[in-house]
Amino acid sequence: PQMTSREDLEELAWQITGLFHKPITVGEQEFHITASSGLAVFPEDGETANALIKNADLAMYAAKKSGKGCYAFCSEPMKEEVMDQMTLTNSLHKALERNELFLQYQPQVSVKTEKTIGFEALLRWNHPELGLISPGVFIPIAERTGLIDSIGEWVLLTACAQNKTWQDKGFKPVQMAVNLSLEQFRSGNV
Structure with missing residues (x-):
């Protein structure tokens, strides 16, 4: 007082x-x-x-x-940041079941032959209200909350399925690179 x-x-x-x-x-x-x-x-x-x-x-x-x-x-920005983090965390819990996560495939090209030798699967999140959320924002949330294990498993299965689909359509087999989080190794679920 x-x-x-x-x-x-x-x-x-x-x-x-x-x-x-x-x-x-x-x-x-x-x-x-x-x-x-x-x-x-x-x-x-x-x-x-x-x-x-x-x-x-x-x-x-x-x-x-x-x-x-x-x-x-x-400060107000602090309070807003916490609310934003809570909103994203809650939304990320439902993102997989709502099919909001998707992969983009970046070609890996040989410098010598200039031919595509593989792809890197890049995880993306299209939030229904906020639009595209940067992986730099949602991956740390997934790691902190333990969601990275189920998301990582989904990424791996989806990328492999896509590679198989390409092969079924007559394309030759290629390497598929999938990024793993350090947290996935720590949890032992890799």
């Missing part, structure tokens, strides 16, 4: 963070500790304790991304 401005909060956050700049000695061991803090302001960032804590937590993660020993205020 005694804080009347954002500047007061900034000053307090700076003072608290500064307390951790000096090492702490326990016995003969020196420890270097850092503190990151997130700040949420009533009523802009919430009118309940839970809402304020949730938004302060968002700001704290933003502060940690900036480096150790930082603080950050919650």
Whole structure:
């Protein structure tokens, strides 16, 4: 209640963070500790304790991304980013069953013969409302949520089926490259 401005909060956050700049000695061991803090302001960032804590937590993660020993205020862009991530995560859970994922096949051409020697299967997502979503956006979500295993399996089966379809139509067999995520190796489902 005694804080009347954002500047007061900034000053307090700076003072608290500064307390951790000096090492702490326990016995003969020196420890270097850092503190990151997130700040949420009533009523802009919430009118309940839970809402304020949730938004302060968002700001704290933003502060940690900036480096150790930082603080950050919650902001509308932070809240929007979290909502966007939640929306994409929820949508990605349904993307396979709704046939929103598809593959594009990039030819691999021999420099010597100038002939196509294979293809690379590239995963794409056509969201029904947002349009094409970049793999740079949705692959990390798939990795974080564990969806990468089922999506990866779908990619592999679809790419192989396409290669077989081309062969059935009289084209000679070619190599099919499929990208795998490090997370797929970690899960042991490759």
